[in-house]
Amino acid sequence: MPPTDNHNHNSGSFLNRISIRRNQITSVTDVNHEQELEELDLFQKHVTSRFLQLSQQNDETESVILLSISWFRNLLDAYLCCESEFKAVLIIGRDVSHFSKPPLDRLLPDHLDRTVKALDICNAITHGIELIRHWQRLAQIAVDALDQRPMVEGHVRRAKRALNTLLASMMVDDKEQNVHVGRSAERMWSIGRRGGGGGCPPTTMAVNHNRRISASRSFSSCFSKTWSASKQIQAMSTNLVVPRGGESTGLALPVYIMSSVLVFVMWTLVAAIPCQERAGLGSHFQLPKHLVWAGPIIGLQEKIGEEWKKKEKKGTAGLLDEIQVIEKVARNLVAFTEEFEFPVGPEKMDDVAKQVAELAEVCRKVEVGLGPLQLQVRELFHRMVRSRAEVLDLMDQVGKLTSVMSF
Template identity: 60%
Template structure:
């Protein structure tokens, strides 16, 4: 991934902000206000994800490409505001005191795991873009007028390749299926060179992911030590750390559920979020809806819950059934029904063409943002450690 542009001194910005806060009215508690405002903004953003405004609800179906793009935007907004709450205008030594001396390292470790998920999700988007190409071949064949046996056979082959590709989970044991998928257009080709090339192509989609890596285990590791603050901590910095950790885990969990990722068994298991926290209501609602959908699809070996993929799979099955029984010139009523399904499939891959590349760019931005923020927090910790050392 390309490097980001150099930023002004982060510690310098902290110093400026600290001076600004110090100059404020001493009777005003900006820290408490910032904490409350941060939680309110998180609540508002997730409420909008759960129940979008009426005018956009139809285009932002849960787990559609447009909804995922909005989800990633929510993460980026929450992350930026959290960093301001945690660091800006604050004595660096504060984040080295208990319980932050434990919570901050846990958050940074969680961030490293999130980077792995970003890579896996980006690879999954590459896979979806390949599904899109198969759908485009089928649409091109079925839009031909008049539709003859040759065009129907061509469409059927592309649709079969599409369904086969959607069942490949990027594991070495599944490369046999991948070879069949990517041999489209080479009927009866048994050349070992072509088979190896097809296997290498699929392997390249997940080259950055270790063979034994598991998306579900990564999510479980991120949430294993995710517990709400106790005692008097809910009014301190421990609470925003918990809020941001919950946001991070939820967003990564939703992305893994939606897009093809390696080894996702048991993903429907929820990580617990206390219902009494006002910002958590919508997040819990989304958890429950996505979890129920995952339980249904996991039984069928679904490649993911992306709304466009689900519709594409259903249409592909219907069109294959049509192709199996097609006899030229075809019944007028049936041909009209097929034309409507082909038009819907064309609309789906058009939306994919418009949305997948920007979504992948947003995932890259999340990757770079996490790297940059983690570096900045480590810089503050290092600075705090230096100023706490006794002078000789």
């Protein structure tokens, strides 16, 4: 993906610049205020440019469709680059005593708490990706059946069963998804297999937990009946307050920016990919419009929010572009299978062939794109675990230093 190379190059240059400049002076004095302002300004510019590029990728000059799998891969790439630069601004060459002073002594624990909630969402997203993979397999069954020539009633019945199962699974209400999604996935897993053996769907990410992250968090595909993706997003946006006064030019600013970017990325993933309980998702997260770096994110949020309002009215399974196409074509083909009579006229056959070709193409995109997207979600998960551990180590050092000084 071309944007990945550019982002990684810019991020690497940014990290090297901070590391070299701070190493040159930290042996003599702390990083001076002027340099810190320059680093903060550069960080904001990089955040702005990355999300501006994401907001422009559905224009006529770009080939990436908003909310498509390719777009989400670019979104996660942008987040990972921003996260690397955020750590550089916050940690590299920094005197650990900064973390014990206001407002960081309050803001960093809040940010780390958001990270823990984001880990739960990553797990839910991974499970949702597995569900989309099952939908793709069902759609592919229909494609294979309706591609047969001559098309006879047996082929059409097989396609109809697969498409009806697909659409029924897509229409499961978010509130009921925890109850039904496991059974739906299990049915989808077995469709098309000889003998119909109901194999269990694969589990989601398995990770070695850092000792500081809540002890016994499970990363299976099961969630509590009370778990809500929408409430997770709402909780993540709580206490997300714009720095004011002197805080607006200090380290409080990058913490606020990174927390905002994290909430936006999680919000977008939850809106697009099947998750448990997403009611009212559109009203949970707002950014102040006067901040330059927030402009492109607000623009994206407004576009996605409008799509979400349509989604809630229709009750579809998610805003991911490929899901929308699969659902639309599946409905058209179900209508054809219900009215099927042999032989099919040439005009009708041409129309069905076009629909099948469109479904085949989106199945190909899903099959090619879901694996890399799932790997990126896993990388995002592990990156957050590592970053959280690094910040906690610094805070531990502050605690030990304070204890020694007080003693």
